[in-house]
Every structure is written in structure tokens, then in C-alpha cells.
Amino acid sequence: MPPPNPCAKTPKPTSAVAAKPPSKVRHGKAQAEFVANTRRAIDADLQFFHKNDWSQIRHSKRRGTALTSTKKLRADNFYVKDIAAWVPHLIIPGYLPSCARCGKKEHIDMSKCSWVENPKLLHGTHTHRHLDTEHCYCTLCSGSFMGHHDKTLHADANEIAGILNYRLSKGFAVDEELHSFIVNHGTVTTAAIHQRLRHMQADNWLNDCAFCHRAVMANCVKDRHSHVILGTNQQRLDRLLVALPKLTATEKRIESMRVELKSAAWKETFLPKWPLSMAMWNLPESSEEKETGMN
Numbered sequence: 258m259p260p261p262n263p264c265a266k267t268p269k270p271t272s273a274v275a276a277k278p279p280s281k282v283r284h285g286k287a288q289a290e291f292v293a294n295t296r297r298a299i300d301a302d303l304q305f306f307h308k309n310d311w312s313q314i315r316h317s318k319r320r321g322t323a324l325t326s327t328k329k330l331r332a333d334n335f336y337v338k339d340i341a342a343w344v345p346h347l348i349i350p351g352y353l354p355s356c357a358r359c360g361k362k363e364h365i366d367m368s369k370c371s372w373v374e375n376p377k378l379l380h381g382t383h384t385h386r387h388l389d390t391e392h393c394y395c396t397l398c399s400g401s402f403m404g405h406h407d408k409t410l411h412a413d414a415n416e417i418a419g420i421l422n423y424r425l426s427k428g429f430a431v432d433e434e435l436h437s438f439i440v441n442h443g444t445v446t447t448a449a450i451h452q453r454l455r456h457m458q459a460d461n462w463l464n465d466c467a468f469c470h471r472a473v474m475a476n477c478v479k480d481r482h483s484h485v486i487l488g489t490n491q492q493r494l495d496r497l498l499v500a501l502p503k504l505t506a507t508e509k510r511i512e513s514m515r516v517e518l519k520s521a522a523w524k525e526t527f528l529p530k531w532p533l534s535m536a537m538w539n540l541p542e543s544s545e546e547k548e549t550g551m552n
């Protein structure tokens with residue numbers, strides 16, 4: 258056996274590639290439903306944006322309706338945010354996005370587009386929206402890129418300026434109103450701008466809250482899944498419980514007799530007769546029965 262080589266390199270331990278964890282969803286179930294429904298509607302109708310403002314697809318227009326209406330509001334009407342859906346080839350006639358890698362438009366295959374995993378948060382002056390878009394596929398690079406990728410927006414600035422006016426950053430975006438608010442207050446300190454924005458958002462939140470209270474007081478909000486425990490799909494047993502009336506002694510006796518009669522009728526109808534059950538189980542009949550049968 259050869260002696261061990263003291264200069265031999267020890268092999269590095271190979272570590273298994275950890276699976277990418279699923280991205281954290283930044284909205285609730287009702288918002289997810291609205292996003293899915295909006296995507297379905299856009300996919301089904303190529304002229305969806307002829308009737309809807311792409312930058313403000315509203316969940317419900319009922320938020321500002323009269324409280325005297327017989328039709329009730331839903332809790333979703335108060336907290337599901339609007340969507341801005343950037344699907345440029347359906348918004349700008351004849352437009353194809355430039356590939357974020359090769360910078361060319363000729364190889365973009367719009368039939369292989371797919372929606373992004375989660376919409377981006379789009380911040381505004383009073384509240385936020387969700388900026389949704391699609392992955393565009395380039396056959397030359399054999400890869401896809403986001404519809405509002407930085408390089409794409411830079412390459413196509415001449416075609417989309419005036420339409421997509423958002424300031425896009427990693428993880429979030431800022432709409433044109435908030436962006437111009439910040440830019441036009443450039444001489445003010447950042448802390449002061451932040452403070453003012455917080456006050457504006459707080460005002461809007463309080464107004465929404467007051468409206469919600471008024472709607473509840475006017476009995477205009479639909480009670481949503483009252484028999485389900487909040488945040489779960491588990492149903493309460495309370496709904497099965499009913500208050501029993503108080504019975505007198507005579508009524509109690511009648512009730513117990515009714516139960517006994519029902520029980521007897523059930524036994525008479527459904528329980529098999531004794532000889533039949535013996536035959537079913539292939540059991541030998543008793544000697545007395547045999548004798549009786551022979552006689």
C-alpha cells in the first residue's frame with residue numbers, strides 16, 4: 258500500500274443546490290383573486306384596454322356609490338387595490354418591446370408571453386396600486402424578460418414616453434403623481450417630504466375608515482362568511498345550534514313517546530330478520546330450529 262501523499266489536495270465538500278424558496282406574496286386572498294380575474298379578462302379580450310384605463314383598473318366602482326342603495330357593499334370594496342396592467346403591445350399600436358439582452362425587436366414572440374409571478378407595488382400619493390406586466394419571450398436569446406425591464410424602457414423611450422411615466426425600482430414603483438410631488442419639492446428636505454406623504458396617506462386612510470363605519474352603520478356592508486372562522490376555511494358549529502323551546506311535562510312525555518315510536522319503526526324496517534341473518538353468515542341453525550323444521 259503506497260504511503261499517503263501529504264501534499265494531496267482535500268476535495269471540497271460538494272453542497273447541494275438549495276431550491277429557490279417561493280417568493281413572498283405581498284397581497285391577500287381577495288387581491289390575488291382580483292389580479293387573477295383581471296389577467297383572465299385581458300387574455301380573453303384583445304380589446305380590453307379599449308374600454309378600461311390600463312393604469313387604473315378598478316376593483317369596484319361601488320366605493321363612491323350612495324349608501325341608500327339596496328345592493329350591499331362587500332368588505333373587499335374597502336381594501337382591494339386597483340391594478341395598473343402594463344401590456345404594451347395591447348396598449349400602443351404596432352409596438353413590440355426590445356429584448357433586454359440583445360436589444361432587438363424582430364425576435365420577440367408575443368404568443369409565448371406569460372404573466373409575471375407577482376405584480377410590483379406601485380406607490381402613489383394617497384394609496385398604492387399593483388403594477389402587473391407580462392414576461393416577453395425572445396426566440397434569439399431563448400429567454401424572457403419583463404415587460405417593464407429597465408433596458409427595454411431605455412431602448413424604447415421614444416415610443417413609450419408619455420404613456421408609461423412611472424419611476425421603476427427594484428421591488429416597487431412610483432406613479433407619476435407621487436414622482437412629480439417628490440421632484441417638485443426638491444428644495445425641501447427628504448424628511449419633510451416623507452412627513453407630508455405620511456400625513457396625506459393618513460388622511461386618506463381615515464377618510465376610508467370613516468366611510469366604512471358609515472356604511473356599516475347604514476347596514477350597507479354584506480356580512481361575509483359569518484359561519485367561517487376568520488382567516489381559515491374552518492366552519493363554525495354555532496350555526497348548527499338552535500335554541501330549543503321550553504316544554505311542559507306533558508309535551509316532554511309526548512316527545513319521548515314520539516322518539517320511541519320512531520326508533521321502533523326504524524328497527525322494524527331496517528334490521529334484518531333473525532333467520533335471514535343466520536343464512537347470510539352461513540351459520541348452522543340451532544338444534545331446536547332443525548327439529549322444528551323437520552316436523
Ligand SMILES: [Zn+2]
Nearest residue numbers: 356359395398
Ligand atoms: Zn433577445
